[in-house]
Amino acid sequence: MPATISDHCHQPSFADRAKRSVPYLIKAVIVLAVLFLVSRTAPLMPAWGIALCWAILSAVSSIAFAYPFVINKIRRQFTLEKGGMLARLNEGRTVTLIAGFVLAAVCTAGLILEMPKWGALEWALAVLAVPLYLAVFALINRWLGKEYTPLFSSAKAILWTSTAVGVLLCIVYGIASFLLPAPDYASASEAFLATPQPFESSPSALMTEAGLLGSLADGLMAYGSSTAAHTSAVGYAVLRVVFVASAFFGISNLLTLCFLDPQELRRVFAPLNATDAHAKSTRMPVVKKFVATAAVLPVCLLALFLAADAKTAAVMQTEEYTAIEDAVRQQAGMAVYVLDGKYYDEQAAQALLAEMQQRSESLSAEARETLTPLINDSFDARLENVDGYLDWYYSLPADYERLVNMVTGTAEEFVADQFTAKIEEGVDDTELDRQLEGFLSQMESLESETKERLQEYEVSGVPEWLITTKDALDLSAPLEPTQKMLEASERFGLSAASGVGAGLVAKHLVNKAATKAFYSKVVSKISTTVGSRAIGATAGGAVGTVGGPLGTLVGIAAGTAVGVGVDYVLLNIDEAQNREPYKDEITATIEEERAAMLALVQ
Structure with a gap:
């Protein structure tokens, strides 16, 4: 018969314990x-x-x-x-x-x-x-x-x-x-x-x-x-x-x-x-x-x-x-952001976007503080070259150089080459290019990092009844400071992927100058000068034919001498009339480009 509990309440034996256990x-x-x-x-x-x-x-x-x-x-x-x-x-x-x-x-x-x-x-x-x-x-x-x-x-x-x-x-x-x-x-x-x-x-x-x-x-x-x-x-x-x-x-x-x-x-x-x-x-x-x-x-x-x-x-x-x-x-209950059909935890995403906004603002401020003086120094150097360009432009050697170079190229190409050479003389944008490329790279990386880290907060398998609110996720707002610079840089032809590239500022400056009145006048003047000099030389040679071959040579020389004198006089007259207006337009063009570059970092 099995033992009951009461059997073990008074010092049970080993056998009793075994029966129970x-x-x-x-x-x-x-x-x-x-x-x-x-x-x-x-x-x-x-x-x-x-x-x-x-x-x-x-x-x-x-x-x-x-x-x-x-x-x-x-x-x-x-x-x-x-x-x-x-x-x-x-x-x-x-x-x-x-x-x-x-x-x-x-x-x-x-x-x-x-x-x-x-x-x-x-x-x-x-x-x-x-x-x-x-x-x-x-x-x-x-x-x-x-x-x-x-x-x-x-x-x-x-x-x-x-x-x-x-x-x-x-x-x-x-x-x-x-x-x-x-x-x-x-x-x-x-x-x-x-x-x-x-x-x-x-x-x-x-x-x-x-x-x-x-x-x-x-x-x-x-x-x-x-x-x-x-x-x-x-x-x-x-x-x-x-x-x-x-x-x-x-x-x-x-x-x-x-x-x-x-x-x-x-x-x-x-x-x-x-x-x-x-x-x-x-x-x-x-x-x-x-x-x-x-x-x-x-x-x-x-x-x-x-x-x-x-x-x-x-x-x-x-x-x-x-x-x-x-x-x-x-x-x-879960509040979520929706982006491209995917759900992201709203609280975690907000913390991430707040962090990225702070970093974007900090990076933008650093870029502004670093690049602004470099941009100003770069364009100040170009402004200092304006007088040198005009001095060269209103010299007889430059006048004849324009005449000679017209044989192998167009007036527009020659003006662009000479304008670039003189305005860019002594200008070193190496540090500006390096810093600008570095900041653009950081800004693009910040945008990529935001998207990558956002994936960590993607939520899946969440029942619809648990979602209390759904809001569209906008990544542009928190990254607006750096995004603004990236978008402006793309319009300017700059990107970290392709590199800033030497001479890009000069190229933009020439393109801007080509839209100005002085630039059109310079191109037109070169074409007119080439034609007038050809006519003067031909006329001098025709007059010299009266005296035979020697007379022809003397006539050409005389026509050339007269042309040089006339050129000198005309250059001085042109300089007196147009130098300051040209200078003002060139200066205004450079300042416009400076403003455009500064706008990148504002």
Whole structure:
């Protein structure tokens, strides 16, 4: 005959402990195996499967919850007069069975919701609880066995052991969780999405909602309730503690069920006057109405679950958001930016854009401070060359040089070449080109870096109901300071990819000058001068033919001499009339280009 707990309340022998421990260990292993199977299949079960599993586990677990309280009723019954009103009331078991079933249902619900998320730590604690239960019971029993009679000391030992094991599991879990490295989440929504959601695709609508609530509590605890929105976050922290504690106390209570043999469990339904001696010698009778009560309770739970699941499914079909979804949206709703059809976490993207805007403004200011004096020095040097260009332009050698070069080129090419050569004489833009190219490269890199880092904050797999706001993402605003310079540089023909290139400023200066009136006059004058000199030389040669060949040579020489004199006079007249207007136009052209270059860095 199997040993009862009361057999071990007064210094049990090794054989007695073995009789109790071996069946307990076998049953505990079976219970853990069943729980592991439930943890893997619960997310896939239909509503009726979840309801049946919950009802059965709650029913058997409720017996262990009720056991110590029924034993306490036996103790109380000894103090009451048989047949009295108080004795009849004490004999009742309905309230005790209902209370035990409610506690068992809560703990079982915690197990069903939590076990699919368990990792190595949680399962290790569940396995550790098996020998821990024996050790705690032995310690408590050693003391209680000296203070109470066997029957009543056993009930107290069971109650205290079950409570102590549940508390110890919670404490060890809390310490281990505290010591493990905590993930760093930027927002409550990120923490919620990172939390395992095994019931997300459950066939049961009610379990899907319950899973969301559990994941929300997990996420807010991971993120930190102090930073979560609304003061109700404390309530979710309490809810998380309830989920964890109910699961571990559920394990502890199931171990109590394993520790009790069937004869002891019958006491929950037996008459209170059944003695310990009677329990050992014969099979203890049970009160049918108590058994019926215990049988009806899981059926009621099954029906309530299926009704609630159907109602939840109907709400999910008709309402935009369920109550749980709305609660999740309030606490962990996600605001996103939309760019090219992709979603980006708004909070993280805002932080990135704020950083990039600061860097863009800083880089733009640095470029302005560095390039402005270099640009001014460059154009100041060109302004200093204007008088030199005009001195050369209004000299006879330059006049004849223009005449000679017209033989191999056009007037426009010659004017452009000479204008560039004289205005750019002694101008060194090497440092300006280097600095400008460097800043353009940094600005282009900043734009590329922004786009690359933004990809880190792309969110995918986010349910639409969790998104609270959607806004279009504009990258141009935060990068406006540097983007403005890049766009202006492209219009100016500058880029870090192609390089600034030597002579680019001079080229733009010539192109700008070509649109001015003085430039057109210079080109026109060259063409006219070439024609007049050809006519003068021909006329001189014709006059000299009267004197023969020698006369022809003398006539050409005379015509040339006269032409030189005329050229000198005409140059001086042209200079007196046009030098200052030309200078003003050239200066204005250079200043326009200076303004255009300075606009790049403003």
